[in-house]
Amino acid sequence: MQYIPTFIDTYSEWQEATVKQSTVYHDLDCEKSAYVFDVIENGQYAGYIIVSATRDNYPILEFSTGRTTDVITELTTGSDTLAQERADERRLTAGESEPLYLGATFYCVEYSLINDRGEVVDHVVVDMTVPAIVDLDASQVEVPIGENDLLEQERMKKQEANALWDSLEEKMKTTSPEGPALSRGLGHISNYP
Numbered sequence: 001m002q003y004i005p006t007f008i009d010t011y012s013e014w015q016e017a018t019v020k021q022s023t024v025y026h027d028l029d030c031e032k033s034a035y036v037f038d039v040i041e042n043g044q045y046a047g048y049i050i051v052s053a054t055r056d057n058y059p060i061l062e063f064s065t066g067r068t069t070d071v072i073t074e075l076t077t078g079s080d081t082l083a084q085e086r087a088d089e090r091r092l093t094a095g096e097s098e099p100l101y102l103g104a105t106f107y108c109v110e111y112s113l114i115n116d117r118g119e120v121v122d123h124v125v126v127d128m129t130v131p132a133i134v135d136l137d138a139s140q141v142e143v144p145i146g147e148n149d150l151l152e153q154e155r156m157k158k159q160e161a162n163a164l165w166d167s168l169e170e171k172m173k174t175t176s177p178e179g180p181a182l183s184r185g186l187g188h189i190s191n192y193p
Contacts, residue, residue, distance in 0.1 A: 004049075004063060010065070011047075011063075011065070013041050013046060014039055014041060014046060014047070016041065017039045017040060017041040017046055018039075018040050019037040019038065019039055019040065019049065020037060020038045020040055021035060021036070021037055021038075022036040022037060022038045022048065022068070022071075023035070023036040023068065023070055023071075023099055024036075024053075024099075025050075025053075025099050025100060025101030026098055026099070026100055026101075026110075027100065027101070027102060028100065028102070028110075028125075028136070030098075031053075031054075032053035032054070033052070033053050033054070033057075033100070033101045033102070034050050034051060034052055034053050034061055034101040035050070035051045035053055036048055036049070036050050036051075036068055036070075037049045037050075037051065039063075046065065047063065047064050047065040047066065048062075048063065048064060048066075048067065048068055049062070049063040050062040050063070050068070050101065052161070055158075055161060055162050055165045056158050056161060056162075057157075057161050058160075058161045058164055059161070059164055059165055059168050061101075061103075061104070062104060068107070069107040069128040069129060070099045070107070070109070070128070075128045075129075075131065076109075076128075078128075078131040079097075079109045079126040079128050079131055080094070080097075082124075082126050082131055082132070082133055083097070083109070083111040083124050083126055083133075086113070086124045086133055087111075087113050087114075087124070090113065090122070091116075092113040092114055092115055092121065092122070093113070093114045093115075094111045094112070094113060094114075094124070095111060095112035095113065095114040095120065096111070096112050097109045097110065097111045097112075098110045098111075100125065105129060106127075106129075107127070107128045107129055108125050108126060108127050108128060108134060109125070109126050109128055110123050110124070110125045110126075111123065111124050111125075111126065
């Protein structure tokens with residue numbers, strides 16, 4: 001976080017900020033995909049940083065002075081309503097929800113659908129930014145490049161991301177406890193990549 005204010009003037013107030021874990025996002029396979037950290041400046045919310053939960057993606061995925069969709073009441077209420085409407089169509093109840101981060105601007109919520117015996121019998125995914133129910137079976141998108149090219153791009157992205165993670169880890173090893181990173185409340189965060 002200490003580097004963001006050095007290259008983007010609008011984030012200069014983050015120079016002395018600290019971070020606090022907010023949300024853990026998952027992907028469609030129920031694997032952790034990202035961690036959200038609230039940026040706290042002078043005891044007040046100043047924005048957020050989304051950090052990848054895996055080395056297969058870039059360490060810093062997103063940052064903003066705004067709020068993530070999972071804490072914006074209008075969006076969460078709309079998603080809850082859509083999920084319950086889908087559940088009602090099937091005479092089920094919308095149960096627990098799990099926030100999903102599927103990449104930049106792809107914020108979704110997956111809801112369990114529960115029958116009258118309390119059993120989870122299905123799930124529904126709601127895109128929070130639209131808001132709309134996502135039909136995963138019909139979400140096949142035509143990609144204008146060949147499969148081999150797509151796989152090569154993915155391999156190169158992972159290789160680049162891993163190099164960035166390695167660089168970050170090396171910087172963390174060489175930062176002394178008296179260094180600027182830890183004096184600002186940063187440094188290694190346990191249980192995070």
